Amino acid sequence: MSSLTIMLARHAEKAGGAFPGEGLTFEGTPDEKSLVIRGWQRAGAWAALFGQGDARGDYPPPNVIYAAKPKAVSEDASFSHRPWETAIPVAKRLHLEPNTSYGVSQEPDLVKEIVKLTGVVLVFWEHKAIVEEIVPALLKKQVLPGVPKKWDGDRFDVVLRFDRAFPDAPWSFRQLSPRLLDGDTDLPFKKRQF
Template identity: 55%
Template sequence: MQLVRRQFLFLAGAAIAAPALGQGAKLTLVIIRHAEKPDEAWPGPSLTSEGSPDKKSLVIRGWQRAGSWSALFGAGLGGVDFPQPAVIYAADPRAETGDEPSQRPYETIRPLAARLGLKPITTYAVGQEPALAAELTALSGVVLVCWEHKAIVKTLLPDLVGQQRIDGLPQK
């Protein structure tokens, strides 16, 4: 399998097109980072979808971005640059790995999954990128993955590309 960089979607993620293993089936992976969390650039509280304070949830700007992803990927507004996924993955929001699990990757894709009538796959948690990469490379079609931004660059992309060198992959 050979991965090639196709394009980058803003600073939020990357789309990588690759032939999948098997009978020439094509896999297009769209990898996005979770939407905004609280920091100096995006003040305000982190809130669940019900409006309850939760430090591991999105800020209001993040919920707006989640809605934007839904329109771009789920309503055809983004054209070929934002292909409609047939499968959506997000980091497990209930995982018991490390500190408290972040809700942000799952919250980011909830509006898109609802629009498309898809059940997000949350089998893997941050820290389980090798297993996720192995599962992803066995798929075909358009697959969207929403993950924690540091883990995308540090482990998920390297696990996907292996020893291949792909110019332009993000470093942070």
């Protein structure tokens, strides 16, 4: 089978947003580059959703998971632990190891790798880079209605799903909102620009 599904999700909640608390590592050590408690809750909710085993549903279990490298890939590149921390519960539930070969600023290389795959790919990344770097590199010149060019800064509850039947086929797109936690919504992004 040569079909490919790519699901792009933002890392879970961070400090400074609508939810209180400081960033904490998995062990509970304060870390400004880590998830807040609400983020760890979301990471667990993603694990339950993607680990349910329904390959025919909107959220099929991935056979590979990518997360932005939790360290800088160059002196001027930003980084955080949040994409990797968000990926860990999903990966553990599915007995996978998250691929962290690429970091912020290496999105074109990430896309070159994942478009060669088949099956289901789940990517956890920084929200601006998803819509400004990953999606354009994925679609190239293909225009799809509804694909956001901006990610609402307060939204951590969205999956951008791209499907194609075979390697040179056009992509289809859906914005998914599973409403996993209290306060999540299924409304589309407010700042959508097509």
